[in-house]
Amino acid sequence: MSLRIGFWFGILLISVFAAHWGAERLSSPLKKLRRQWGLTAVAGGTFIGLAAASPEIAINTVSALRDVGSIGLGNSFGANVLSMPLMVTAAYLAVRTTDVTQQRGEDSKAAASQNPTDSPEQLPVRRTAVTVLAIPYILILVLVAVLTLPAPWRGLQPLDGWLLAIAYLIYAGQALVRGRQEGENVQWTRKEVGLAVAGVIVLAVGSYFAIRATEQLVAAFGISEIVGGLFITGTMSTLPELFATWSIVKSGQFTSGTTGVVTDNAVTMTVALVPLAFVTVPIDDFQLYWVSFAFLVAMPLLYTVFIYWSPEQSGFSLWQVIAFDLSYLVFLGVIIAVIF
Template sequence: MMGLLPWFALVIVGIAAMQWGAAQVADVLETACTRWKLPATATGALMGVATAGPEISVNVASVSFGWPDLGLGAALGSNVPALPLAILLSYLSSRLRPGASPEEPAPQVKPQAVQVQALPYLGVVVLLAALTLPPPISGLQWIDGVVVLVAFALYFGRALLRTPSRRRDRVPSGLVKPIFLGVPAIGLGAVASTMGAQKVGARLGIPDIVTGLFIIGFLCALPESYSAWRFTRNDKPTVAVAAVMSDGIASLTLALLPLAFVGTGVGNMAIYMLNLGFLAAALVLYAASNHRDRGQKLGLGLVLPLCGGYCAYLVATVLILMKAT
């Protein structure tokens, strides 16, 4: 076990570097969005692309090293816990805010988040299932990459085109440096975390897709979901949820392009189907509980079923792995 520690430390260092780099880029975009007076849903779309940088870089690294299943697992593993964690942290952020009273209403997400983010996210999950699950065409091929790229372009364009025309302030200078520092940090962190995770998984006898799910993917999801705490504390719950969903859309489209263009099979079909099924169920629950006029209240009525569903997902994953062995 001692031999695993250096490799696991490499994973932690790599993920920390990726998240630091993504935070630098996200901060620049948040400043630009504020100056440009973009609505919360458009801001979330741009922020989500920035925070999906680690998953995209991990997939490039995993393909380069010949471990595509690792990248596929990382893309799914960062998606599955992200929404339940973000909703939970948004709720806790409002309840643990200094001076908050028990009667204070739960954070409220604007209703257009469902049309702009949740339904396109659900559409991407269904599209991915249709492209990769049927036996004759299972797995990712280059044509699937083209399809998901078009799907992302349609989503992203729609999110930005909904932006009303307003007088926009000039973006301050000095924002280029964080991007020049952040992007290399994401790339180097992806190489380090991918190498370290594969070594840990190989020594423990864990399939690459499971290693990606619960080592790289889950650890990537933690800081991304934690940003929901910060946004909600700043009275931006719509940005918090929109950023998580946009990150998920980018992770299941842009991040899968390297895997699609080299041709990647699904290593463990049961695990893969479980992940897509959970994502679809979580998004259906979110959309169904949205009020057309008032939006979505991030209260216990949403927190408990999402977090309970995630616990059930973990149990199902363990049972599938036990059956496989």
């Protein structure tokens, strides 16, 4: 048994490093693509979210095909509750260790103009992130609640899958269109395109095998599927996004890097749930489900409030980042109390 666990932990480690490499290949191409299409920094987070959400889509597809939908459902919830405090923390640390005067991103230029010698004391995020991304994401969660919580149709059914797919198309469409400007002419090299494509592939493949490894660990430890999805699979599927967020924020794209988590979560609660809906997934532990859902909604609400908190500059200060992290610890405590 110990040999088996050690083997899958090794696979897990290799997969995570592979996903890290893939995430690092995306920073520059995503910035160029946003400039070429004339998209705002907030809308640029949509691309980051799609790439970063590939682990959730992969594990949910595998869960549906293998008739272990509870793992996929737990993965979606676990990843989304953890991802916001984790990514905001990573983005804050990345900003605090970045010399903004050496970066060419428009967010870093603005930060450098305000404080030309030091790293920003605050993680700056444009307020449009709230109206374009965070509030529409909260509306997506309201839709998921309506589709899955009421007793007559509790769980995921095929009709829910179609409705969630349409919801994501509306979400992504409004984010890409709002605030669009005239695009710029940018030069693409064959090597740059090749590395970007390779990065997406390696990110997806690495994430997939990382999640497959955690599935094996769930079986080895003998824990329930939903709990394994919440805390093992869900946690591991956030790691590639963590690497992507760090890399993109370090490149000076503070808003795009920090808002990518919102678009990722929107994908997770729409597109990534579609495979589960098509095979029909019931909710076996309703108390665990609705408690997790409550914290799932609380995270974007905190995200929204904190961005608007400071009248001088929107974003996250140190105490807000700490509050985000503490909220996840409260979630862990409540879930442990529910389980035991």
